Amino acid sequence: MFHRRRFLAAAAAAVAGFQIVPRSVLPGADQEPPSQRLNIAGIGVGGQGGGVLRQLAELGQNVVALCDVDSRYAARAFQAYPQAETFQDYRVLLDRRRDIDAVVIATPDHMHAPVTVAALRAGKHVYVEKPMAHSIEEARVMTRVAQQTGLVTQVGNAGHAGEGLRLTREWIQGGLIGAVREVHCWSDRPGTFWKQNMERPTETPPVPDSLDWNLWLGGAPERPYHPVYCPRAWRGWFDFGTGAMGDMAVHNMDPAFYALDLGLPVMAEAQTSQPLMPESYPAWSIITYHFAARGDQPAVKVIWYDGGKLPPRPVELEPHRQLADNGIYFVGERGTILGGGWSGTPRLIPESRMKETQLPPKSIPRSIGHHAEWIRACQQRKPEGAQAGFAYSGPYTESLLVGNLALQLQKPIEWDAAAMKAVNAPEAEPLIRKKYRAGFGIEA
DSSP, rough: OOOOOOOOOOHHHHHTTTOOOOOOGGGTTGGOOTOOOOOOEEESSSSHHHHHHHHHTTTTEOOOOHHHHHHHTTTHHHHOOTSSEEEEEHHHHHOOOTTEEEEEEOGGGGHHHHHHHHHHHTTOOOEESSOOOOOHHHHHHHHHHHOOOTOOOEEEEGGGHHHHHHHHHHHHTSSOOOOOOEEEEEEEEEESOOOOOOOOOOOOOOOTTTTTTHHHHHHOOOOOTTTTTTTOOOOBBBBTOOOOIIIIIIIHHHHHHHHOOOOOOOOEEEOOOOOOOSOOSSSEEEEEEOOOTTTTBBBEEEEEETTOOOOOOTTOTTOOOOOOOOEEEEETTTEEEEEETOOEEEEEEEEHHHHHOOOOOOOOOOOOOOHHHHHHHHTTGGGGGSSSHHHHHHHHHHHHHHHHHEEEEHHHHHTTTTTTTTTOOGGGGGHHHHOOOOTOOOOO
């Protein structure tokens, strides 16, 4: 159980010499000046969520409420913001704290959509950690609700605000390597940061006193508590995480999706370690996505490697150089661009060509910073100001998750985006459109 502690906003503000009142009582609330501070709540604050809140606080925003199902795991965040009211249940927080402008959501993947949809319907701007969603239907519903409400959304893919992503698009759209028909992306994860290829444990240890296991499960199917799931260990389980696609492909494949305007795949196929466990992602995978031609851009194949698998060595890479643990490279008709992980800085290879080539001019507006652009977009109520918002991240997340369908079902998936259907795999329906435990759904 938590000990509730509510500090009135006016009392907290008095220390700083001003008074905060709910926005709803201010005249001209729809035209808030950009300098207005946001009242922010964090939901899932024990890990990455605490880090995001810290960056937002450093940018001058007010952290006024915190919610986590595990008070011990969240203790550092609770101590960092002693004036913030604490909760275990996000539904109680959203019901009671009507003064909140925005929420930061950093729960395990399986609860991103239920919490996000509830927050949007409560009138709150949303920053949700990557991956945006756990299922394809969730990505569509979240995108639709955001559009309907006109609220600002952002997905925690910080590399999307970086220089590397923009340079990659400018070079490719500027024809630096000609038409691109093949892209390779990779990560050393899983294995180095979390485990996969596991069987469900049979032991049933007691639930820690600090944890509400029912709330942690949320919409996922009932199962006994075990520390192999939480905290931090959930990524490798089908019911809770999205494996390498949600943790790292969301970063390392982003330059391909952004620079090539890929849209949604028409097919995905997967190779994996064998045998595939019934409830856990494999030790490694290689997932091949097929995208149709777009305008004057040809059809393209994007290949993902994880768990220690690496792509073929680019022929232009100098003999003394090795591929990094995370990265991406584009194979064009007239050359190859090699980029770092997390949408890192691109380079033409070999390096001699990089030094002698006239690069296309910079033409894309630069970001003021991933978190700063979300704050400004919320203050101005301009969803388009958050460049990793749901309008972009929804289709991108769906593309990644089509690959997970091929992985989990161990067969190629022919994807009909208009129907949101795997045309050759009716057995994919429960993965595309999840069922939820009562009280935790998205009410699609």
